[in-house]
Amino acid sequence: MTFIFPILGLLAGFFFIYRLDVFVPLSYASYLAVAVLAALDTIVGGLRAGMERRFESDIFFSGFVSNTIAAGFLAFIGDRIGVPLTLVATIVFGYRIFQNLSLIRTHWIVARREARLPAGDHDPAVNNLGSTTTRRIA
Amino acid sequence: MISHRAEWIGMLTSVCVVLGGLLALTIKTQQQVRAGVPAVNNSVELDQEWGVLQHKILTLQNDLARLRGHTDSAPERTHFQMLAAMSPVVGPGIAVTLSDNPNIVNNNSADSHPDPMLSADLISAGIIHDVDILRVVNELFAAGAEAVAVNGQRIGPRTAIRCVGPVVNVNQVGCASPFKIEAVGNPETLQGALDLPGGEIESLKGVQCGVTILQEKKLLLPAYDGAVQFMYAHPLKLSRKDQGQQ
Numbered sequence: 398m399t400f401i402f403p404i405l406g407l408l409a410g411f412f413f414i415y416r417l418d419v420f421v422p423l424s425y426a427s428y429l430a431v432a433v434l435a436a437l438d439t440i441v442g443g444l445r446a447g448m449e450r451r452f453e454s455d456i457f458f459s460g461f462v463s464n465t466i467a468a469g470f471l472a473f474i475g476d477r478i479g480v481p482l483t484l485v486a487t488i489v490f491g492y493r494i495f496q497n498l499s500l501i502r503t504h505w506i507v508a509r510r511e512a513r514l515p516a517g518d519h520d521p522a523v524n525n526l527g528s529t530t531t532r533r534i535a
Numbered sequence: 536m537i538s539h540r541a542e543w544i545g546m547l548t549s550v551c552v553v554l555g556g557l558l559a560l561t562i563k564t565q566q567q568v569r570a571g572v573p574a575v576n577n578s579v580e581l582d583q584e585w586g587v588l589q590h591k592i593l594t595l596q597n598d599l600a601r602l603r604g605h606t607d608s609a610p611e612r613t614h615f616q617m618l619a620a621m622s623p624v625v626g627p628g629i630a631v632t633l634s635d636n637p638n639i640v641n642n643n644s645a646d647s648h649p650d651p652m653l654s655a656d657l658i659s660a661g662i663i664h665d666v667d668i669l670r671v672v673n674e675l676f677a678a679g680a681e682a683v684a685v686n687g688q689r690i691g692p693r694t695a696i697r698c699v700g701p702v703v704n705v706n707q708v709g710c711a712s713p714f715k716i717e718a719v720g721n722p723e724t725l726q727g728a729l730d731l732p733g734g735e736i737e738s739l740k741g742v743q744c745g746v747t748i749l750q751e752k753k754l755l756l757p758a759y760d761g762a763v764q765f766m767y768a769h770p771l772k773l774s775r776k777d778q779g780q781q
Contacts, residue, residue, distance in 0.1 A: 406548040410555025447543040
């Protein structure tokens with residue numbers, strides 16, 4: 398089970414920062430939350446891209462950094478100009494996370510079904526999914 | 536494909552470490568938001584400061600008492616101290632205890648349903664407020680009380696009695712029901728003044744507040760414990776001419 402590494406990494410990062418005496422000023426709490434949501438969205442997107450065998454690490458990494466920073470920054474700017482961009486980011490990222498999660502689940506189930514079938518007898522759903530899913534823009 | 540998968544997992548792992556850190560930071564910050572930590576920190580600090588200052592006051596008061604014992608013993612000074620409520624006094628008088636209407640207090644407790652027949656006005660009337668205490672204290676002074684204390688707080692020249700949320704502050708010290716008002720004076724006169732028909736005590740009894748009045752042979756009232764510093768008021772120095780005019 399190779400997915401143990403990302404999970405271990407997540408836990409390691411979590412507990413390292415959690416035990417550290419680092420705090421963010423309370424007025425920036427909401428921007429940080431949006432940034433975390435953006436980061437989560439990028440990771441779920443990367444997970445999906447990998448399952449579709451379209452994963453490219455440079456796109457993924459640049460997407461992670463720029464999305465996270467841009468989300469926090471836009472939320473900050475939104476507050477300054479009186480537009481609730483925090484809300485917009487929450488809706489957009491939340492929507493994308495749920496959509497990608499459902500695609501990941503579909504891919505996973507299809508892959509399992511394919512593994513069980515005898516060689517050569519491919520499930521048409523695999524091809525359909527592969528052709529209809531749009532290329533991920535991270 | 537193996538390399539693609541390894542690259543994928545490796546990248547996910549490294550980014551997951553960062554996400555974990557960000558998550559931890561957010562959770563810690565949100566915990567702070569919920570707990571309102573700055574206020575708590577502040578109250579702990581203030582509490583410590585209060586303790587230190589209280590200790591300082593005690594030390595200074597001890598010093599003052601010791602030095603006064605050495606220097607003078609003029610009877611005039613004792614009289615002024617008593618007038619300013621700055622010395623503890625002993626004497627006969629009455630002790631009045633005022634408490635909230637027990638039915639209302641029980642009705643407001645968490646485990647019972649409030650009586651729908653009780654309106655907000657009725658509930659408010661059944662609770663002892665600052666004005667109730669003020670009226671009783673005023674009545675006692677009017678009847679010739681020489682010293683009055685509320686819940687151990689001596690009424691001095693600069694005493695304020697005021698509701699602050701659920702408590703009543705007397706000399707800036709929070710007091711809660713039951714309020715014990717002690718007054719040194721002629722017990723019969725003081726009791727008679729309070730029993731006046733249409734007076735404060737009668738109206739409090741009318742809304743079923745707990746009122747007990749006891750005549751005491753010996754009451755001990757503490758000295759005034761509130762503000763003693765003057766920042767704006769200065770003694771007026773009268774010239775000989777001014778004194779002549781007066």
